[in-house]
Amino acid sequence: MKAINTMKLEIESRSVNESFARVAVASFISQLDPTIEELGDIRTAVSEAVTNSIVHGYKEGKGKIYITVSIFENAKVTIKIRDKGCGIENIEEAMQPLFTTMGGERSGLGFAVMESFMDKVKVNSVVGKGTSVTLEKKINGRFVTKW
Amino acid sequence: MKLEFSGGVLTAFIDGEIDHHTAPSIRETIDKTILQDKPDVLRLDYSGVTFMDSSGIGLIMGRYKLISSCSGKIEVINIPRNMAKVVKLSGIERLGRITIKED
Numbered sequence: 599m600k601a602i603n604t605m606k607l608e609i610e611s612r613s614v615n616e617s618f619a620r621v622a623v624a625s626f627i628s629q630l631d632p633t634i635e636e637l638g639d640i641r642t643a644v645s646e647a648v649t650n651s652i653v654h655g656y657k658e659g660k661g662k663i664y665i666t667v668s669i670f671e672n673a674k675v676t677i678k679i680r681d682k683g684c685g686i687e688n689i690e691e692a693m694q695p696l697f698t699t700m701g702g703e704r705s706g707l708g709f710a711v712m713e714s715f716m717d718k719v720k721v722n723s724v725v726g727k728g729t730s731v732t733l734e735k736k737i738n739g740r741f742v743t744k745w
Numbered sequence: 746m747k748l749e750f751s752g753g754v755l756t757a758f759i760d761g762e763i764d765h766h767t768a769p770s771i772r773e774t775i776d777k778t779i780l781q782d783k784p785d786v787l788r789l790d791y792s793g794v795t796f797m798d799s800s801g802i803g804l805i806m807g808r809y810k811l812i813s814s815c816s817g818k819i820e821v822i823n824i825p826r827n828m829a830k831v832v833k834l835s836g837i838e839r840l841g842r843i844t845i846k847e848d
């Protein structure tokens with residue numbers, strides 16, 4: 599399926615860019631008139647994926663994060679967040695709620711949040727090459743009549 | 746962030762966004778005060794929080810560990826309604842008194 603509208607963003611792996619990334623993505627998606635709740639879900643899911651690239655992918659070091667947002671017919675949105683970091687050895691295990699390789703202040707909830715806030719989460723990863731996370735959500739929006 | 750200590754209760758009024766970028770300074774301020782004042786209860790007031798992701802949960806779990814090691818209890822109050830979803834998902838309700846803001 600061909601996207602009707604797309605947006606690409608390249609940011610440095612710096613924690614200060616986390617809020618910029620989630621606001622920029624939410625702002626692009628605003629053209630679909632999402633509800634406040636839908637926008638909140640998207641902001642939170644994007645924040646999780648971008649933080650993971652910074653914290654795990656690049657281990658707080660230098661690198662680039664590539665974000666592509668596509669809008670399809672029927673208001674379906676995909677958000678791809680990609681890094682060229684260390685990659686994930688076992689994706690299935692990494693996506694289990696509460697699984698974390700960091701401990702300390704990390705709760706292992708990032709993927710669980712992405713999965714519950716979005717309709718679909720796809721992860722591709724190659725050790726030593728990097729990780730891409732694709733988030734998908736259909737925006738029902740504010741103009742859908744609710745009975 | 747404002748901190749208040751009275752009657753054995755240390756209350757931290759957290760405001761703004763909690764993410765991986767902002768959490769460390771919030772954490773350091775709270776932990777320093779816990780170790781200094783040795784409160785019986787650490788009360789995190791989330792009423793001024795405008796955004797949080799799993800870092801906001803990590804902040805609660807980390808403070809729970811510290812205050813428990815000092816034999817204290819944790820409370821998280823006034824979590825804005827639109828952040829209740831993350832809280833529910835995390836299951837932190839079993840750590841102490843966790844309340845969502847009524848509005």
Ligand SMILES: Nc1ncnc2c1ncn2[C@@H]1O[C@H](COP(=O)(O)OP(=O)(O)OP(=O)(O)O)[C@@H](O)[C@H]1O
Pocket residue numbers: 646650651654655656681683684685686692693697698699700701703704705706707708709710729799800803
């Ligand atoms: N972009 C990435 N690059 C490398 N490893 C990753 C990446 N994203 C996730 N991981 C791995 O998957 C695990 C689970 O990620 P998840 O976001 O669910 O939890 P977390 O980041 O450890 O904790 P939290 O998100 O609650 O702070 C991480 O601990 C890490 O090992």
Ligand SMILES: [Mg+2]
Pocket residue numbers: 646649650707708709799
């Ligand atoms: Mg994470």
